[in-house]
Amino acid sequence: MHKIAMLGAGLIGRFYTMSLLNYRGKDEIKVICSIDPTEASKFAQEFNIPRWTTDMAEAIRDSEVDTVVIGLPNYLHKKAVLLAAEAGKAVLCTKPLAMNGPEALEMLEAVEKAGVFHGYLEDLVYTPKTLKALAAAQKGAFGKILWARSRETHGGPHSDWFWNKSLSGGGAIVDMGCHCIEIARNFIGKQNRPLEVTCWADTQVHPIDAEDHAVGLVRYDNGAIGQFEVSWTFRGGMDLRDEIAGTEGTVWLNHWLRTGFEMFTGVGQGGYVAEKAEGDTGWLFPVGDEIGSLGYVEMFMDMFNAMDAGRKPMEDFYDGYITNSIIDACYKAAKSKKWEPVEIASWRGGSASQAEVGLKDYDAAHYLIKEERMPNGNLKIILKHKATGEISQVIKE
Amino acid sequence: MHKIAMLGAGLIGRFYTMSLLNYRGKDEIKVICSIDPTEASKFAQEFNIPRWTTDMAEAIRDSEVDTVVIGLPNYLHKKAVLLAAEAGKAVLCTKPLAMNGPEALEMLEAVEKAGVFHGYLEDLVYTPKTLKALAAAQKGAFGKILWARSRETHGGPHSDWFWNKSLSGGGAIVDMGCHCIEIARNFIGKQNRPLEVTCWADTQVHPIDAEDHAVGLVRYDNGAIGQFEVSWTFRGGMDLRDEIAGTEGTVWLNHWLRTGFEMFTGVGQGGYVAEKAEGDTGWLFPVGDEIGSLGYVEMFMDMFNAMDAGRKPMEDFYDGYITNSIIDACYKAAKSKKWEPVEIASWRGGSASQAEVGLKDYDAAHYLIKEERMPNGNLKIILKHKATGEISQVIKE
């Protein structure tokens, strides 16, 4: 059982709190901290939290607290992490870890030096669907992963600070690309080093300085590609999907708009439908268990179980640092209009060389390229001659 | 915090235990009871349960235990419930409540006489999707519910006793119709009395005495229809869907085969894919969080929260009794080949008379029947003359 200081009383602090307290949980939040005293006291009352404060240091140093959960705007993460490290408390930080790679590295070094438990609250790799698909991938169901697309798009974030580059570190890439990049990285395998990126980013719709739409490709040392698509311009709700392609299989995960819950209402029901839903009449696609579907429940279970078991969680600050480093390269590439290398101060993964193309023998003289059943029922076989390289075909009726 | 005796170490006992212990829960299982000592001791070890026994009465009377959870074959429910009532313990019983209506009534009377908390573990009305859809229905999003189809079909149950009518009370109707009937009843509204049923039931595939496929219609006093479709002959996995139609809207819930998790594997991953899945290569449709998607998590949360709050849970033994009574009528109707009344000893709901058809005025002389936009862009309006009853149409270009 853990005793928690919750930093932040906004949407993310609320989701975290609901995840922690829900389901008759045994961990407890002892203090809530918000910059706004009204928000803080209301939050404490709503969730039956004994203490509230507007002073981050006070919450972190609360003598009963052993774990600090950071649900603050991006520009405050570093300060909170450094205080928690100093206080010797376990620290769980929301995504993205930092405003940029160098800041993330500083935070990583601080927690490692202090020897405190650190968890990176990258919830979307913890959705039950993602965990199950990752397990299948790790058991080889999809062969070698070749390409992983992760997409998060909606009409834009719900709080003002997200839209202000100096408080958030960027636009849609920092806000949601961090999810997509880390999801792809988990499927491709964390031992594989991200080498370089190409990226398009633009401000297409909103009167802001940061990008509101971006697409990027991250190339890994084993030849795999992570592709992210993020947008604050999307219409129709929140599009949250992953598509993974490997040599032996495919996975398609739809986390939000098409989850087997479809409803039409001519009259509406009043109020909230689902996060980022547009409209409340017509065909609507709510999500059954929003908090579970976003991964919060499994994420905190892993974090606290890891703490209790003295092991690392699935995602820690090193993962956050890698993600920030990839994002930095994306911003550089969007500007330079060329592929840019991902700069990583201390690479802790493997050093795979580019994987070889697999060769399948058809007969002594030929490699098999592919087979296909044709509409007339024939089987067509495409071959490559081992010696001459010539490509030919054989038809079997 | 509650201390539980778990009766039954089969699939259902396992799912219940995983739901209760998962997510860092605060309730505890103190004793597991199974008829098979090997199973009991293995189960105790696996889930870190301090005591095990093969004696149901011993488990129920365990002095530390305050709540009995029944995950036993149908023919043992009554015995366990009577023992728990006698011991003055709260009792949560799996579905169906009993082998038939009279048995259910006896159990209901026993717990009410003993004054113990009783919960009916009808998990499928507790899935997050179902709860959210029910909430929307209750807020009027679909108007008056006219028809509710609930379907559960797969290749047949996983334990021998299900297939033996004298141990289970019947076939697919008792096994899964209980879910479907209660789901429809929740959407239609529990205050509405189920009046009569028509039912087809047959043994189409398996060499057994009980039905392995059935369809039934339950007519309620407000004119609504609950439709159930159950089968142990279905191919392709487990088809678990609800479709609700109301005067103002529609809901389609897909709980299993199409939940936004689609994968293709040419090689498989070895072992279990999802409950009742067929095959482990090709296109597969796993479910992310099986236990959550089946409603177990929310169900136990409601049960224990209700106990703590001194209120009734969403589903109690009275609901189990109504369900058993409807099932009894279904078996009668399948045999008599006519609609049969649902016999309920003590109806506790409302006494709605058949709802009137709503009349919408078009103008002083006409009711509006409907409007439709035609392919050529015209609007066609169908009217009924208030005095003459004549039906006519108006076209607006």
Add this chain to the structure above:
Amino acid sequence: MHKIAMLGAGLIGRFYTMSLLNYRGKDEIKVICSIDPTEASKFAQEFNIPRWTTDMAEAIRDSEVDTVVIGLPNYLHKKAVLLAAEAGKAVLCTKPLAMNGPEALEMLEAVEKAGVFHGYLEDLVYTPKTLKALAAAQKGAFGKILWARSRETHGGPHSDWFWNKSLSGGGAIVDMGCHCIEIARNFIGKQNRPLEVTCWADTQVHPIDAEDHAVGLVRYDNGAIGQFEVSWTFRGGMDLRDEIAGTEGTVWLNHWLRTGFEMFTGVGQGGYVAEKAEGDTGWLFPVGDEIGSLGYVEMFMDMFNAMDAGRKPMEDFYDGYITNSIIDACYKAAKSKKWEPVEIASWRGGSASQAEVGLKDYDAAHYLIKEERMPNGNLKIILKHKATGEISQVIKE
């Protein structure tokens, strides 16, 4: 190449005409007949048809015409068919064939006596999806068909006469049940005799005499069940789906609301979206090729190719007669509240006795009931002892 008289200038006449003239077709419409001269002349002009008339007999007897296509309200089918038979013209009649079984029989006898080609324009068995699924069924992909559900529901028909029982012969059952019944019959196999029906029908929403919602079960002599669901009360568009379950497989066809075309629009596009669509903003689900998806294109191709080849089309008046006879039994059952026999004057199919349940040997002493992979990876096998009938299970780790 055929020369056609088109009877009826309403929605159905329009769809038929678009199907016949589209795609650079070689058949020609020579005369259009409508009761309303304005409609008739507009229609002739729009589709470049040389002649129009308000006189049905004149159109049928047009000397250039060899084929009469009937797209009229139900109460006029018989008159048109008898005139066409008399004139010795090929006749293609829209669905349902007649107001009831006896009328259908009279029409069948007339065309057979006259020796003219007769086609029953049951378009929904001709959709490309349905044809392909039927072909798979006939090749054994689904084993023996056990159950076939066909559903057509929307907000109600677009013309006044449909709502008037004396002009249409009934409500939603006559209007759409005819489709659903014949779709199920095709999957189950036309050689199997429909024996009896149970049916619920009610007027739930509209101020009319006919039923606006109904569900029925048709039992065939081989034990298979055809299930139809029809409604004029459905919200959200037109729900047009078939679900087929056999001993070896399953088919799910979605013809309208979920065909891989999904769009969200905040502003709409003005005008028509798709047949029976509700609303023109929010999430919409149009159909790409409406006419093709409803089966019109393939249907007329079969009809004219059959005529040219001197063979029967896939659907002729005998099929229409069977459908009407089943509908008659449904109306009787809805009233009598018991299963009613289907009365067929001259059964031309087979006389299958109730199919036996298949028995699969597990070993010398046991039949196999089923196998299932459990969550812990074990394989569970359910057996029946051949001699004692006892059911038992074996677990393989």
Add this chain to the structure above:
Amino acid sequence: MHKIAMLGAGLIGRFYTMSLLNYRGKDEIKVICSIDPTEASKFAQEFNIPRWTTDMAEAIRDSEVDTVVIGLPNYLHKKAVLLAAEAGKAVLCTKPLAMNGPEALEMLEAVEKAGVFHGYLEDLVYTPKTLKALAAAQKGAFGKILWARSRETHGGPHSDWFWNKSLSGGGAIVDMGCHCIEIARNFIGKQNRPLEVTCWADTQVHPIDAEDHAVGLVRYDNGAIGQFEVSWTFRGGMDLRDEIAGTEGTVWLNHWLRTGFEMFTGVGQGGYVAEKAEGDTGWLFPVGDEIGSLGYVEMFMDMFNAMDAGRKPMEDFYDGYITNSIIDACYKAAKSKKWEPVEIASWRGGSASQAEVGLKDYDAAHYLIKEERMPNGNLKIILKHKATGEISQVIKE
């Protein structure tokens, strides 16, 4: 009515012929040309074509023929087009138009100089779904198109020459990227000039010289992005999807694997399931009308109707030339690892400058950035101060 020389008796020639002759069509194929005399004569016999030849020039110059349809490998397109132009015949050429941009330009100039009708057989912009979505886009349903993703992936082409770069001009980009690029271009609007591209291309799986997987981004002068994803490494069938996002809406088209036709078979049906399907048991996703769903029917209807009406078809050689030019830039970018300009010899579209971001007034002092309904029911409004640029939020309960 047109008289056609069909060049090519492979899969594409077969699909074209089936499209042209199907549905009782009035156009006729008079001669089939294939390099293989056995194939040519078999094809002629199967489709009842009066003449066959192995001599391309003979077929083109056939005195009865007015229209040449080219269904040949890429390296033969130019030769066939030049012969047709010389013979003064209308010419319809399959995709891609040419091996590269300069070759395409030469072909365009030849047909324009000869004054013959030229159509570019880009079938995938002609699918009924695509045509309907394009119509909605043109009516403004999605506002300004911001991003268009088009994806075609499968296990690789069915004939040897595709895999040989010197015969095809490239790999997956030339083979399928041509479709995706032109689909995106149609949605974004052909008047908008494609400016530059970034592209990743790799040979991940097959022992060939060309790329078997690629992703590219095409930036247009109005700021819109066309994104293509092509692969010969995909597992699970043929993934053929488009996703379009605009300021006012969204479209998702699924052309192949999820079209509302889902079947499970434990035993299979023998033979062909659908183009590029993997396996023939388990869950399968056939397509109802393959030829129609791929756009062939509507494409030829447009081509011949355009010829008859003396107008341009929707896609002509100029479109093929633009597509080839974009592909050339993609190959350059994949190699140079930077964005490369699209070189177009004679741009015939508009000269839009980069579109401005739209500004919506909230009040006199503020622009509106966005609004969102929060889980607690509050409405949150994000604003930008017109003068200071400061971003703030307002909460309405």
